[in-house]
Amino acid sequence: MTLAPTNSSARIVGDQRGTTIIEFAVVAPVLLMIIMGGMEIGHLGYVKGITRAALQVAARDSGLESNSSSQNAVDAALRDRIKTVIPNASISIQRRSYTDFTDVNTPEDFNDSNGNGLYDPNECFTDMNGNARWDADRGRSNSQGGADDVVLYTVSVSYNKIFPLWKLIGQPSTNVISAETTLRNQPFGVQSQQIGMRICP
Template sequence: MTRRPFLRWLRRNEAGNAVVEFALTAPLFLIILLGILDFSWQFYAKLELQGVVNAAARAATLEGNALSQTALDNEVRRKVLNVFPRGEVTFVRKAYDSYSEVGDPEAFTDGNGNGRYDSGECFEDVNGNASWDADRGQTGNGGAEDIVLYTASLKMTRVLPIWKFMGQSEQSTLVASTVLRNQPYNAATSTKQVICT
């Protein structure tokens, strides 16, 4: 076979096209598939964590559980680790006087007008720790009729290696939180005082 007929034959020959096309598209397809599976797995983990946190937070607002917060945390941890055995679960509780105060800073007198708290300015110490805080919440479950922000974090190792291709961390941290009001089982107390340092 001479050169020209061979080139013509080579152009018309379609044998092996599927292998070449698959080799070009397979990596992209696999990355997308692994990404969907990883996202679905983390979405499921987030739903599981949120469901357990909601149930524990409802129980935490009852007077009978006011002193047994560790037991509720341990129950949340146990349920989450049943599904994600290598995870690490941590908890944070912050109590507020009203829903509108959740996440707000402690009020202060802006003496120099720069819009932020500076040392020496007077502030209302809502949480009783004698220092100004960007979040006025008092650590813990608070008292009767307090609003409680209950947050649980699940740190886990991702099971699929897609994080390598996406430039992400092998560790993933999922956070679930809920806000509820404690039952009115006692007279509410206040620790507010104005401090000028």
């Protein structure tokens, strides 16, 4: 024998009051993540734009003859421009100088005696940057170079994300971006030739 539902139980089954708050509780976390993600992406794009623009200004200033002896001031101005947007950013700056654009990111020459296409510690090489060891990049580190030299100027920026909640879902709490540009110094004098030294370990 089946009992017919009472009026009160029928009202409870058909009552939809309060469902909106439950639906919101389910949707809200996803919605918040989308909003926060959009804001983070937008902020990241803005920071990249500011960093690249500041780097271009600093690189041009570095190549001027009038600034050849004041690279620390140029770097300080670059940091100040970036920190107007991200005051607590950690900023690292690196310069590598080359004789020509074709030398940028090019390894030092070596005798590949065993034909494996890689430099081995016992092979002879031509030391182009004066550090007495073979390098995968022949540029002179931390150097603005001289007249008419080519400089690879790189800046790396690390800063905390806007929302600290990313750690809760296993994401890093910091953004790290980098930008680089390659420019030639003004020809304010005779360019020094980069003469390599042959070294056989």
